Amino acid sequence: MKAYSKDLRLKALDAVDRGMDRKEVAGIFGISVPSIKRWLRRRRESGDVEPTPIPGPPAKKGALVEAWLPTQFENAPDLTLKEHCEAFEEASGVKVSAATMCRRISRLPEGGWPIKKSPE
Numbered sequence: 001m002k003a004y005s006k007d008l009r010l011k012a013l014d015a016v017d018r019g020m021d022r023k024e025v026a027g028i029f030g031i032s033v034p035s036i037k038r039w040l041r042r043r044r045e046s047g048d049v050e051p052t053p054i055p056g057p058p059a060k061k062g063a064l065v066e067a068w069l070p071t072q073f074e075n076a077p078d079l080t081l082k083e084h085c086e087a088f089e090e091a092s093g094v095k096v097s098a099a100t101m102c103r104r105i106s107r108l109p110e111g112g113w114p115i116k117k118s119p120e
Helices: 006-017 022-029 033-046 061-075 081-092 098-106
Strands: none
Touching: 006 022, 006 033, 022 033, 061 081, 061 098, 081 098
C-alpha cells in the first residue's frame, strides 16, 4: 500500500489547525484518526510530514518479471498464471510466486494480459 501524499497530509492537518474535529477531518479526507495523530506527532517532532521511505532493499524479482512479461505475452499469450511462473523460472532461473506474477501482470497497461484464452 502506498503512503498518503504530502499534499493530503498538509490539507488534513490544516483543517485540524483551523479547529475542525479530528473525526470530522478523518471522514472528509477518507483517512483514520490515528493517521492524523501520527502526522501531528511527526510534524511536532521533525517539522515536516513527509512520508517515510519503505524499509528494506527494493524488490528485485518484480522488476525482472515486469521487464520479461511483454515479450512473454507476445510469444505465449494463452498460458495460465502458473505456467507463466514456470516459464519465468526457466528463462531467468529465479522462482517467483503466482501472487508476484499476478501483481506484476495487473500493473501492465490496459490490454497487457489476454483474459480470454484460446480453446485447446
